[in-house]
Amino acid sequence: MTLLIAALVTGIGLGSMYGLIALGFQITYSVSSTVNFAQGSVVMLGAVLGYVFTERLAINWMVAYPLAILCCGLFGILVEMLLVRPFVERKSEAWLMATVAGGIFLDNAVLFTFGNEPRSLSSPLAQSAWQFAGTGIYPQQLLIPLAAVGVALALHFLFRKTLQGRALLAVVQNTQAARLMGINTTLMVSGSFAISAMLAGCAGLLIAPLFSVHSDMGTLFGLKAFAVAILGGMTSASGVMLAGFIFGVTEALVTAYLGSSSTYIVVFGLVILALTLKPDGLFGRPAVKKV
């Protein structure tokens, strides 16, 4: 029983983080059919900037964290402008490789400037754990799913209730028609990349106190989150969030009951199986191609 509870606590915490990062893939994909493969590196950027602002420059976290998230958003805009748009305009798929390269560039730039030693970003919410049922939980671990669900709700509100959100949805439905209606589609795509990167930065700040801050911390998160986004079916925000929970909990349960050596084999095996049975993801709709 302890084992089950321990696995669930771990799984929900990590799963909601994967979901948060994956939501970033989903947003840009919905709006522009492109994604930022540097998403994992943006997770790292958020954590590193959070560390630099609070620990090295001694800025209060209430200012530092939003600032770090804004910087991530700015990076997202740059990625779209320099690594995605030029290729999409020429009908090339090379943005895929360009964004991967952007991530590697960022990882190494941080390695060069921030240093190669893992550092610790402290949080009062990750100091002492609440004990229950033979295991424990850091308040920080509860914060992640709360933040993730909060963000998902906020996005829902943004899309359904605000003019900009509805303009974004219009771009999703028909880019050309949206442009003819006077919607600035370029701005909308750019905005989606900013939001996407801000979500990743947010995830980085949330996970850092439970982990350590270093230049290659984001790569694996990015990879898992992309698997989650595909599993959730790129088109549905709630589906992606749910897929995050499923992925995280499965990962923890496999580790707990079958042992850690089989975790990745079983989890990614299940992802392949799920996609074979449901090619559009667990919660996605098949894309309609109009002829």
Place this chain on the structure above:
Amino acid sequence: MKSTRIFPKVTRRVLLSGVVGLAVLSGLPAFAEDTIKIGLVAALSGQSAKSGEAITRGLTIAIDEINEKGGVLGKPLELVSRDDESNPGKGLVAARELVQREGVAALIGGLDTPVSFAIVPFANQSKVPFVGPWAAGTGITKNGAEENYVFRVSAVDEYVDEAITEYLISNYGSKKPGMILINNPWGESNEKGLLKALEKRGMEHAGIEKFESNDVDVVPQLTRLKENGADGLFVVANVAPTAQVVKSLDRMGWDVPMASHWGPSGGRFTELAGKSGEKLHFIQTYLFNEGDPKGEAMFAKLQETFPEIETMADVTPATGIANAYDAMLLLAAAIDKAGSTDGPAIRQAMYEIENIEGLIKTYTDPFSPEDQDAIAPGDYVFAHFVEGEIIPIKK
């Protein structure tokens, strides 16, 4: 128009032979060099960089001392360093380049076990002595080569596993310890060593759990060990992953004795793991703050040579400095005894070293063809972090 030639007498053949001659020359060790070159292959960037820095510092001090006394065979020693970035392929390329282009007399390095494993066959084939000041993989020195050119002045997994097993039993009366090991060849090497040590004592274990270096949370693995009745833990991983183990134990509220390989010593362990990091006991081959005059003299020299060193906390890991310092002294003694920089002669002389006073101990017959490891299990000390410094455990 009359054509003008700049070098009228230079024919194509002369030019060609000149080019070939240059190419041959640059590919050969330069015999007329007025220094004896020692090649260092280690991780100078990446997660192990702090350990690479310690090794460089130890070697630098030893070489400075030797050169002040007139060098070896009448020539000063010169250190030529290459960064392997913890990558076996890059390590091998660097070793080859150092031997074939730089003409080094011997190689030192291989910080990571996989990198050392990549260099070992090359060292044996090209008959160049290769001295390891760090990587602890048992098979590095016990590599089965008929003429073994690989020596080590460092901990050995098999001996470490024996030492940490004994430590958990004699200090905590552990009867059923569990293992939490990093999922890589280093972890596997220790799994074998620990199983051997337990088998020798007819003991059972509570399970063997592996984890990845980027795992955030190790609670599921640790819970399995706890449910199986583990009364002690063997930890084998580098700084950041070991910190994740300690944080996970903290979260579970499980206070269990831990004996660890030396992984945590290579970085800011207590910053990452928090106060509970102090509960983790790990092995070291050397510690500075034991109050011995030799160590204090060494620390003063380090401060003088590297002005960035302010306190004892800046010379972690001391193990890297001491191993590298002693390795360089032993190697220089062997070159001196051999009377040349010829690989086979140096190797033979390594077996005849006498009375060399290093930081860790005084070495007499440190190597034999059966055992090319200079540090024995009895030379290990147990330590833990206290406020960022590595302090020996009081017995």
